[in-house]
Amino acid sequence: MTQLPNSLEARDIAFQLHSYTDARKHEEMGPMVIEKGEGIYVEDSSGKRYIEGLAGLWSVAVGFGEKRLVEAAARQMEKLPYYHTFAHKTHGPSVELAEKLVTMAPVPMSKAYFTNSGSEANDTAIKLIWYRSNAMGKPEKKKIISRVRGYHGVTIASASLTGLPNNHRSFDLPMSNILHTMSPHYRTMRLEGESEADFARRCADELEKLILAEGPETIAAFFGEPVMGAGGVIVPPEGYWDLVQPILKKYDILFVADEVICGFGRTGNMFGTETYGLQPDIMTLSKALSSSYLPMSALLVNEKVYGAVADESHKIGTFGHGYTAAGHPVAAAVALENLKIIEERDLVGHVRDISPTFLKRLHALGEHDLVIESRGIGFIGAIELAHSDLAKTPGALGAKANAAFTERGLISRALGDTMAFCPPLIMTEAQVNEMFDIAEAGLAAVAKAL
Incomplete structure (x- = not known):
């Protein structure tokens, strides 16, 4: 009989494949x-x-070891350890969390939809955007723009949005209908003698040129983090968002604010959307939503998005999308308590x-x-x-x-x-x-x- 490794480190090397890790190097150095x-x-x-x-x-x-979150999880685990929100079913924690998120949103939002990670939230946003275009009789309006060095996740669709080479190499990504415009990183992308204000204008101009080259009628949405996170913590140049948002409105392009890192206090406001005066149609949330004590993410969609989606689901007879653990009662209970702590303290x-x-x-x-x-x-x-x-x-x-x-x-x-x-x-x-x-x-x- 083969002797199994004893130490946790050896067992990890023997049995686990790690994210964002050189697998062969990991075999040598361990975790x-x-x-x-x-x-x-x-x-x-x-x-x-x-x-x-x-x-x-x-x-x-x-922070780590917050007893209130442990206790919230234990209470909910005893009461209702699992249930779903498929087929007209619901449960208290998901209702309360949806209400909390919609009412605390910095811009008018209509509905919350729960997922399990930032990647899933952005992936679902893409599906909702395409679903909406079909509902509106605009099947050609499917292309989505994100930015070089942006980070939106690692599913096939969300990794395509992500503008980092290692998230594409050998994965056959990005997939079709995903476009990338320039990174708003002033130091690396500016021209000689170009002021920050002029650079911001050039970023906006390049976005508009891309839209016109592809055809505005084919562009459905633009994804952007208020502050880019995993792409290197890129703080946008002054005036950048004030120049970008009117272009999106001009060409009837939905704006998705990826608040997965920026949300719930990180930029000095509850949302990065507030910090930069954004007016998104969709907000994607995760990470600090539950302080990652349990997997939890959400999309907030405004009526412009929800109305068309609701009509199409009625036409078809169902909204054919969902995840087994989405809106999980224990994760939702933890998220609610986490938001209470953020507000109370x-x-x-x-x-x-x-x-x-x-x-x-x-x-x-x-x-x-x-x-x-x-x-x-x-x-x-x-x-x-x-x-x-x-x-x-x-x-x-x-x-x-x-x-x-x-x-x-x-x-x-x-x-x-x-x-x-x-x-x-x-x-x-x-x-x-x-x-x-x-x-x-x-x-x-x-x-x-x-």
Whole structure:
């Protein structure tokens, strides 16, 4: 009989395929096993404690080990551990959460629809958009525009929206009818002598040229994160959204605001939509919605979208879409309690109070010799690294910085050569300084080694 591996690390290597990981390299180096978490900290299997500088995956808003969320899950598990929302069925937590989200939306929304992840929410948004075009007798209006370096998920459809090469390579993506316009990253995309205002105008002009070249009658929707997350924390140039939105309205193109990272306080307002004065027709939500304690995501759609979808479902006799676990009662109960915590503790106000320190320390890193740009807003930011010795190996410097941060007790995330910071919203000013002290020490160590 074959002897099975004993340690958790060995069993992981033997049996698990990991996301965003070099599978062969993983076989050699093995995993970091995280055993527990409390507040802004997590602890690995050796007992070493780390600041979780990315809030898990941009998502644990209220921190780790929040007992109120554990208790909310336990209460609901005892009462109704599972039910669905198919075929005229419902349950209390999904009704309450739908009402909460529609009423707290920063722009008028008609209905909430539940899914299980940001990827599923954006994938479903695409289906709703196509369904609506057919309902309106416009079968040619199916093309969707997103942006280079945008991130919208990893299903076949949502990964096609995502504008990052590694999400397309060897997956035969993007699929047809998905178009990409330029990234609004001023430093890398500006022309010589071009002001930020002129750059924003050029971004808008390129979008309009793409629409006209393809035919406005064929463009159904535009997807955009208020602030780009996984593409490198790209904060839009001043005036960008004020120029883009009128173009969408001019050509009757739906606007989908991907709030998966920005939503629920991250940018200093409850939604990034508020921060930038957006008027989306659809909002996609996830991550901080439940602080990722349980899988939960949602779409909010306005009446312009819902009305046509409802009419088409009546014509067909059903809305033929849904997920077994969508609107799961336990996940919905946790999300409701999570939103209560965010509101009761005024975590959005807390972000506004602490953000100046966060951004001051972030931009101070921008003075380091290895850093070519620092950028951020609210409680999300990044530093982009460069060094002549590693210029021909993209991502190598980010990997070195990531290792140096981890060794010193800070978990960040290397997005190529960009180091991202997106801590739990509960982080205190002292903890902000602790996090950036570690980052400074890590950069110093990398610079010395080079």
